[in-house]
Amino acid sequence: MPAGIKYFIIASTSMVIILVLYEVFIRKVNLMRFLFGLKTKTQSLNAG
C-alpha cells in the first residue's frame, strides 16, 4: 500500500478516535478536564 494512502488512513481514523475519546471521556468529566488542563466546571455555574 502506498505511504500516502496509509498516511490518509492513519490521520483520518486517528482524528475520529481522538474526537470521540475527547467528547466521551475528557470534555464531560471534571477530573479528566483537570488532568488534561481544561478549565474545570463548577457545580453552581453551569456555563461553558
Next chain:
Amino acid sequence: MNAVSPERNYAIDWLRIFAMFTVFLFHCARFFDRDDRHVKNPQSDTILTFVVLILVQWIMPLFFILSGISSYYSLGFRRAGAYVRGRFKRLMIPLIFGIFVLIPLQVYFERISHSQFKESFEAVLPFYILYQNHYCNNCFLSH
C-alpha cells in the same frame, strides 16, 4: 470571563487551532519519515519526510509565539501570582499526568516496535520511571 479582560482576539484562537491541527498531521507523518525515532512504517517516504522537515522548522516556534501572545494578554488583566497559579494548574498538571500516564504507553510501543524490549507493559513502567536513560535516551522528557 470578567469585566476587565480585553475583547478576545479570535485570530489567535484560529492560529492556535491551525497549529494544533498541523502538529497532529505532523505526528501522523512521523511514521513515514527517515528519522529513526518513533514507531515506523517499514518503508520511508520521500514526500512525507520532506513534509516533516518543513513543518519541524516552524511548528514549535509557532507554539512559543502563541504562548507569548497569550501571556501578554493574560498579564494585562491578571496579577503575576494569579497568572502563575493558573499556568501551573493548566500546564504543569497535564505535563505531570502526561509524563506518568500517556508517555509510558508511547515509549512502550516504540521499544516493542524497535525490538528493544520484549516484556509486558507493566514490566516497562518501572524502568521508564527509574532507569529511563538505560532503556531510552531521555525518553522521559523528550517526548
